[in-house]
Amino acid sequence: MRKNKRKKSYYFGVFSEFFVCAYLCLRFYTILNLRYKTPSGEIDIVAKKGNHIIFVEVKARKASANIADVLSYHQKQRIKRAADIFISRNPRFVTCNASFELFAVWPFGVKRIRDAF
Secondary structure, three states: OHHHHHHHHHHHHHHHHHHHHHHHHHOOOEEEEEEEEEOOEEEEEEEEEOOEEEEEEEEEOOOOOOHHHOOOHHHHHHHHHHHHHHHHHOHHHOOOEEEEEEEEEEOOEEEEEOOOO
8 A cells, every 4th residue: 555655646747847847847937957967966857948057856745835945955955956966067047137936736726936945
């Protein structure tokens, strides 16, 4: 039973990431990477619109809770290091304005926090 619960959580997380990708595409963002992995961390979504690039962290939850406390200091640092690696590996994005966003997804809602950290 425990394994089945983990599987459901995993699939809800994957669904949430694709849902956020669709949301961003409807707002004319181009998805550059999904689940970008580096030795120092992972970025759920990297998207671009014009001269602006965003690094998105998606958190799937069962209920709408206080999402301001979802990311710890260490998680934020890992995401920032991964973003630095992405930029260094893709020098054409060096001149882009970058920001970090957080999407919290629960079964009946979505919350977007721009410039989350």
